[in-house]
Amino acid sequence: MAFIDSHCHLDFTEFDACRAQLINQCQQHNIKKLIVPGVTLAQSQALIAFSAQHTNVRIAAGLHPYFLAEYQHSHLAALTEFAEQHRSQLIAIGECGIDRSIDDLAVQTQIFEHHIALANQLELPLIVHHRQSHDLIAQAFKRCQPKKGGVIHAFSGSMQQAQYYIKQGFKLGVGGVITYQRAQKTRSVVAQIAPEHLLLETDAPAMPLAGFQGQINTPLQLPLVFEQLCQLKQITTPCKAGFKKQLYNSCSELFRI
Incomplete structure (x- = not known):
């Protein structure tokens, strides 16, 4: 069974010199599928041609x-028009979310809830970014309930938060964070979550694994993320193939790929 990288930014300039080879x-x-999220209006629009090439x-x-800083209010209507026009080529809406390290939380929340409504309209899942904002995301979900x-x-949170997201129909993205010993809370939670609720991801070129700090991350x-997850969940070699299949199916079923 193959792998799917459920979150990587292969269109970023860090890969310009090596993208085809990579x-x-x-x-x-055996990393057969690569999911590339949108991050701005222009970049999301450019992904149509990018995916056609790969x-x-x-x-x-x-x-x-x-x-x-690049956002304009007109971008919401433009994003909706673009997503409606290219619905058949999109597997999700996002990357979207709320980040407390960035100002204008009210604007962020408005944009995020627009994404939720758009995903509901198009019957697509969401790719959600968070940073110190699980409470704000939960509040947004109450006002605008995701349907898909x-x-x-890059989930990092408590078991209670993990269970909340799972009840809302979400899966948890697992990447390089679990390779760091200091991330004991996240490692402990992930170790207890059933594989049908987990997705593998790299967030390349960001989020390098332990031992690779300062290097460009790649799919x-x-x-290596998979092997670390196997260690956390105490999955032995005879069971790894079945576990890999479960993770693959989890991603494939969510995004219908």
Whole structure:
């Protein structure tokens, strides 16, 4: 059974010099599908051509809180029009969310709830970014209930928060964070969550694994994330193939790929 990297930014400039080679290497290492989220309006629009060039890439459209400085109110209507027009080429809405390290939480919340409503309209899952904002995301979910679930990207939170998201129909994104010993809370929670509620991801080029700090992260690290997850869940070699299949199916079923 192959891998799916459920979250990587292969269109970012860090990969301009090596993108084709990297995608070929992913195929050779059985990383068969790569999900690339949208982060701005222009970049989301450009992903249509990007995915056409790479048959193993699947895409989403969204406005990430990190790029709030580029945001204009007209972008919401433009995002909706774009997503409606390219519905058949999108597997999700996002990357979207709320981030307390960034100002204008009211604007972030408005944008996030627009994404939820758009995902509901198009019957697509969400790719959700969070940072110190689980409470704000839960409040947004109360006002605008997601209908098709999604994934909480780079999940780090308590067991209670994990269970809340799962009840809302969301899966938890598991990446390089679990390779750090200091991330004991996240490691403990992930170890207890059933595989049908987990997705593997790298967030390449960001979130390098322990031992690779300062290097550009790539989807080729996904097998190392898998091995670390196996260790946390005490899954032995004879059971790894079945576990990998469960993780693959979890992602494939959510995004219908």
